[in-house]
Amino acid sequence: MTENMSKGTEVRMKKYKLELIVFLAGAIDMGLELIAARVLSPYVGSSNLVWTSIIGIILASMSLGYWIGGKKAEKGVDKNEISQMLLLASVFTSAILLLETAFVKVLSEKIDNLIVAAIICATVVFSIPSLILAMISPCAVKIKSDEEQEIGIISGKISSLSTIGSIVGTFLMGFILIPHIGVSNINIGITIVLIIMSVIVREKIDKKFLYKLIICSCIVLILLILGKFLFKIANKNVVLDTDSEYSRIWVEQIAANETTYKTIHVAKGIESSMDINTKQMGAKYLQYYDLFNYYNKNAKSTLMIGGAAYTYPMYYFKEYKDKTMDVVEIDNKMTQIAKNEFGLDVNEPRLKIYNQDGRTYLNYGKAKYDTILIDAFKGLSAPFELTTYGAIMRANNMLNDNGVVITNVISGIDGKDAKFIKYEYETYKKVFSDVKVFQVRNLETTRSQNLIIVGIKGNPEINDSQKEKYESFIKTDITEQIHGGKIVTDDYAAIGN
Numbered sequence: 001m002t003e004n005m006s007k008g009t010e011v012r013m014k015k016y017k018l019e020l021i022v023f024l025a026g027a028i029d030m031g032l033e034l035i036a037a038r039v040l041s042p043y044v045g046s047s048n049l050v051w052t053s054i055i056g057i058i059l060a061s062m063s064l065g066y067w068i069g070g071k072k073a074e075k076g077v078d079k080n081e082i083s084q085m086l087l088l089a090s091v092f093t094s095a096i097l098l099l100e101t102a103f104v105k106v107l108s109e110k111i112d113n114l115i116v117a118a119i120i121c122a123t124v125v126f127s128i129p130s131l132i133l134a135m136i137s138p139c140a141v142k143i144k145s146d147e148e149q150e151i152g153i154i155s156g157k158i159s160s161l162s163t164i165g166s167i168v169g170t171f172l173m174g175f176i177l178i179p180h181i182g183v184s185n186i187n188i189g190i191t192i193v194l195i196i197m198s199v200i201v202r203e204k205i206d207k208k209f210l211y212k213l214i215i216c217s218c219i220v221l222i223l224l225i226l227g228k229f230l231f232k233i234a235n236k237n238v239v240l241d242t243d244s245e246y247s248r249i250w251v252e253q254i255a256a257n258e259t260t261y262k263t264i265h266v267a268k269g270i271e272s273s274m275d276i277n278t279k280q281m282g283a284k285y286l287q288y289y290d291l292f293n294y295y296n297k298n299a300k301s302t303l304m305i306g307g308a309a310y311t312y313p314m315y316y317f318k319e320y321k322d323k324t325m326d327v328v329e330i331d332n333k334m335t336q337i338a339k340n341e342f343g344l345d346v347n348e349p350r351l352k353i354y355n356q357d358g359r360t361y362l363n364y365g366k367a368k369y370d371t372i373l374i375d376a377f378k379g380l381s382a383p384f385e386l387t388t389y390g391a392i393m394r395a396n397n398m399l400n401d402n403g404v405v406i407t408n409v410i411s412g413i414d415g416k417d418a419k420f421i422k423y424e425y426e427t428y429k430k431v432f433s434d435v436k437v438f439q440v441r442n443l444e445t446t447r448s449q450n451l452i453i454v455g456i457k458g459n460p461e462i463n464d465s466q467k468e469k470y471e472s473f474i475k476t477d478i479t480e481q482i483h484g485g486k487i488v489t490d491d492y493a494a495i496g497n
Helices: 002-044 048-074 079-094 096-110 114-148 151-181 183-201 207-234 284-295 311-319 332-342 358-364 389-398 419-431 464-474
Strands: 238-243 248-256 259-266 269-275 301-305 324-328 351-354 369-374 399-411 434-439 449-456
Touching (some): 002 048, 002 151, 079 096, 096 114, 096 207, 114 151, 151 183, 259 332, 269 311, 284 311, 284 399, 358 389, 419 449
16 A cells, blocks of 8 residues: 555656746746846846846846747757756856856946946846746647647646746745845755756666766856855955845955955945944945034934944944934844944944834834934935935924934936936925035035935024034035936936835
8 A cells, every 4th residue: 555655656756747847947047037136236236227137138038048948849859858958057057156256246347337237247147047947848848748738738837837936936035045045055056956956857867867967066066166266266355245135245344544444335335334443434424414413403313214334323322422313224134234243232222223114114103303314325226215205205294393304315416427416405495494415525526426415394403512513514515506306206206226
């Protein structure tokens, strides 16, 4: 009885192993899309334009793969050929870590246009494995139709399994694997799974296949080791390379100006920096947040949207002993990095941390504040939902009477890169009694740079006794140079990410 059950299970496994392969191929193919975004983000960013480029290339590769697979199937195909496809795909996935350093890093430094760089990098690194995996579905349809002679039902079943695999792969990758395992480890895992799949689908494991399997495995191992080695050589400053639910995060230790800075690097931009010797915040624009104490001498409570390494909150608690701060940081892993790498005291009694989306907090938070500081840029892109009239109105409503909102914006002042500051200025003017714009560094006006917007509600009392302390900031006022923008709404947000 037990023997018969065992034989029955074995027969069913053999019967449905092709369906299993199709399911897994669909899961891996869609997973590669999410991996692509994480691999490319430190070099070309993670804006909507970059995401669009990646999705377009992956879909184009899959479409070509379906077409080539269909042509191949018509000429005759068997499970052994699918096995070879999977082995070949494993070689190309194992090369991703190597290509990240040897190609993506080099190309992104030579091409200024991030969209062009993203398209080329996605094509070179991810198009071939995506194409090969897509070839499997039409080949599977042909094999099953030869066995069962029900082409319509079989085609629908194979397409459905591939799509379900894609859904499962997307959820599994995005919600569980990437934030808990990391992209480089996932890539190794995918490569191993592809090799195992090639063995499972094989009709007969003979010596010739074993030789191919051994050679392929050796190539894969060499590529993976070489990829890890080159990354460490090319990124000597990186002391932590990790993934969260939201970003790929690098912590780097950089020597500059006779001191050493520790930084958080996300999506081609530096989120935070700190002098590791003096523990002083390295970003000059953060000093402008002190203007809250000038424009409203009675300010006691502060909300900061965007914590990153929490360098400003740590400075704030040392500088202002009588004030409190709530920090909204969407990424809990950022908070952990701030604690472990930058010395954040999460038990500071005047600090409350909310790991949630900034716009959600503005929409539903019940607390009131004298000051709201917004520093939610991810790399070089801002989340559009925090740039709109709706968001700024929510911030205004969350302020006490005579409160102040101060926002960091990365934009040009003139030229093609000046849209952001112009649009934000018009939006803030629609909401606040008075709006001022400050230029952090004296750079060319056409260059993207840190600009500070101050929105003033009502008529707060100026801290004239400390005017001299803030004079260097106040004299960088460029408000009169900003004009020609439009109001940004939740329906029309032509800026941000």
